Amino acid sequence: MIKQLEVVRREHLKEKPDMATLGFGTVFTDYMLSMDYNPEQGWHNAVILPYQNIELSPAAQVLHYGQAVFEGMKAYRTGDEVRLFRPEENFRRMNQSNARLNMPEVDIDFMVDTLKQLVTLEKDWIPTGEGQSLYIRPFVIATEAYLGVRAATHYKLLIILSPVGAYYGSDHLLATKIYVEDEYVRAVRGGVGFAKVAGNYAASLMAQTRATELGYDQVLWLDGVEQRYVEEVGSMNIFFVIDGTVVTPELNGSILPGITRKSILELAQHLGYPVEERRISIDDVFEASQAGTLQEIFGSGTAAVIAPVGSVKYKDQELVVNNGQAGLVTLDLYNHYTGIQNGTEKDPFGWCVKL
Amino acid sequence: MIKQLEVVRREHLKEKPDMATLGFGTVFTDYMLSMDYNPEQGWHNAVILPYQNIELSPAAQVLHYGQAVFEGMKAYRTGDEVRLFRPEENFRRMNQSNARLNMPEVDIDFMVDTLKQLVTLEKDWIPTGEGQSLYIRPFVIATEAYLGVRAATHYKLLIILSPVGAYYGSDHLLATKIYVEDEYVRAVRGGVGFAKVAGNYAASLMAQTRATELGYDQVLWLDGVEQRYVEEVGSMNIFFVIDGTVVTPELNGSILPGITRKSILELAQHLGYPVEERRISIDDVFEASQAGTLQEIFGSGTAAVIAPVGSVKYKDQELVVNNGQAGLVTLDLYNHYTGIQNGTEKDPFGWCVKL
Structure with missing residues (x-):
C-alpha cells in the first residue's frame, strides 16, 4: 500500500x-x-x-x-x-x-x-x-x-x-413531492442495492423521468420482492415522523446505508426523539396519514442533506403531510445537523474532521 | 439522422x-x-x-x-x-x-x-x-x-x-459445470435484467467468482422474487431437453432475450423438435433428473454459441446430465447452427447477411 x-x-x-x-x-x-x-x-x-x-x-x-x-x-x-x-x-x-x-x-x-x-x-x-x-x-x-x-x-x-449549492435548487427547505414507483424496481435482496455502484443509478433513470413528467420531484422505491415495503428515495434515504417517533426503513441489503441516514439517527436520539429502524409498508404510511399520526416526512443524503417531503403519490392516492410544509422535527434536525457541519454548533459526536 | x-x-x-x-x-x-x-x-x-x-x-x-x-x-x-x-x-x-x-x-x-x-x-x-x-x-x-x-x-x-476463439477455451463442446446461485440475485421483474446494460454484469461478478472458486464454470441465476425459477446462465440463456422437448425459461422481464436463444428456438422447431418457453423451477429440473426424463442441458449465447452443460449443483444436490457429455439434440442443433453461420449449410431463415 x-x-x-x-x-x-x-x-x-x-x-x-x-x-x-x-x-x-x-x-x-x-x-x-x-x-x-x-x-x-x-x-x-x-x-x-x-x-x-x-x-x-x-x-x-x-x-x-x-x-x-x-x-x-x-x-x-x-x-x-x-x-x-x-x-x-x-x-x-x-x-x-x-x-x-x-x-x-x-x-x-x-x-x-x-x-x-x-x-x-x-x-x-x-x-x-x-x-x-x-x-x-x-x-x-x-x-x-x-x-x-x-x-x-x-x-x-x-x-x-x-x-x-443546494441539490434541489435555491430553496433547500421547500418540501418535495414524491412519486411512489409501483412498476419499476431499483434493487432486491441478494443484489447490489446496498452498495454505491454505478448500475443502481442507471437503473433508476426511467422511473425518475416518469416522476418528473408527472410533476413529482423524486421517486420513492418499494422493495423488489413484494413491491410493498418502503426502501429509499432516488438520491436519499427516507424518514417518517409517526406519533412523535422518527422512523426509517431498516437496512435489508437493498437499501443504501446512508451516512447522513446513520448520522440523523444518532442526532435524533441525542436530541431525545424516539427512533425506530423497521420495515414499513407504503400502506402503513397511508394508514398513518389517515389516522392523523403521520406528522412529517423527510429525506436525507449527502447531496440533499435533509429535504422535507410535502406529499406522496401512490397509485390513485395522494397524501399531503404537514400541509406540504417542512415540519418541526425536520427543521430541528436540519438546524442541528447543518450547525454541526458548518461549525456554528458544537459537535458532540466528533463527526467533523478539521483541516 | x-x-x-x-x-x-x-x-x-x-x-x-x-x-x-x-x-x-x-x-x-x-x-x-x-x-x-x-x-x-x-x-x-x-x-x-x-x-x-x-x-x-x-x-x-x-x-x-x-x-x-x-x-x-x-x-x-x-x-x-x-x-x-x-x-x-x-x-x-x-x-x-x-x-x-x-x-x-x-x-x-x-x-x-x-x-x-x-x-x-x-x-x-x-x-x-x-x-x-x-x-x-x-x-x-x-x-x-x-x-x-x-x-x-x-x-x-x-x-x-x-x-x-471459443469462449470457454479450446474444446468448445466440452460440457460445462453449472453452479446454481441461491443467495445473490442478478435481476428482478421491473428492473433492467432484460436489457443488455453494463450494471447487470458488474452485479454478477461476485457469484461468478464464488462459482469459479468452487470449481464450477458458470452461474445459473434464479428469479429475484422467489429465488426458485431458472432464469439464465452468466453469459448464456439456458435450454433443457426434457422427454424429447426443448424447454427454455419464458421471457419475463428479468431474462435477457438472447438472439441465439431466439434463433435456437426457431431452428429446433424447423428441425422438428417440440419446443416450449415456460416457467421452470430448479426443483422441476432436479425432479426431471430423478425421473430420468432430463436428457440434456445446454446454454446459448453469441460468445459461447451452444455450450453443453454436464452437471448442475444446487445447494447440497448435484445432478449429472447425459453422463456429463454433450447430448444428441445439443450436437444436432450445434452442427446446423454453426453450419448456417459458416455458410457450409443452407440458411433457410435468411439469418446471414453477406458482405
Missing part, C-alpha cells in the same frame, strides 16, 4: 465561478486525485494533478460491464476553518461497495489523509453561502481492456471536487 | 496475432467506429478511425452512474465470403436497452450499413479456424460531464472488433 503522494502543479489556476449562482455538479476545481491499481503493485501512483480528461481503452471494462463504485461527501468552510464530514465513513462504505463488485479495497487512513491534502490545496474553492459546500466525489473504475465477463485486474481511483 | 460515414485511414496496420492461439476479447483490430450524440444534432460525426484510446471527462456520467449498453455479435468468414449473423436483431435489442436507460435510439439500417463497411475494411482480421470468428462489440456510453443523477444529454457510440 502506497504512503506517498506526488503533487503536479498547474501553471494557471482556473477562474472561479460566480459562487452566488452555483448549481450541482457542473463546475470542477483546479486539481483532482488519481491513483492506479494492478495486481503486482496494488494501489500505486497516487498523484494530485490538474483536473483534466482521462484516457481509457475503448475496451475498458467500466464502459461495458459497469464495474464502478463511487462516494459522495462534502467539505464546509466557515471563515478560515475547513471541515470534512465523517470522511472515514465514506471510504469504509466505498470498501463495502468495492467488495460487492469484486474490486480491491483502499486503505482508509491513506485516503482520508490524501483527501485532506487535496481539499487543503483547493480551500479557496469551498463556497461559504447558505447551503453551499464543496462536493467531493471519489470513484473507482475498472480500466482493464478485456471483453470477457470477470472482475478486472486494473483499476483507477479518482477524486474530483465541485463547489455546489 | 446522419447518413454519411467518414473514414480516417491509419498509416501502418498492426501486425496480426497468431490466429491459432486466439482467446476471447483481448486483441483488437486496426479500426473502430465512433459516433456522437447531442440533443441539437442527434447522432452525428460517424467516423471509422484507427483503434485508439478515448478521452472522457472524469465527470462523464458513464463512470459514475453506469449509463451504458452494449451488444455482441459475430462475423464469420469462409474463403472470401463474409457473413454477419442477424445484425439488425442486435441493433433492435440495443434500442430496447437504450430505451430502458433513457438513452437515444439508433437508426438500425444506418448501423447495419455502417457495420458492413467496418467489417469489410477489417475482413483480413476474421479468423477462419474451427469455432473462430470476429467478435463485434457495439456500445453506447453517457459522456456528459455532470454529477446530478438524471439521463445524460451527450453520448458516444463505438464499435470495436476482436478476432476470437
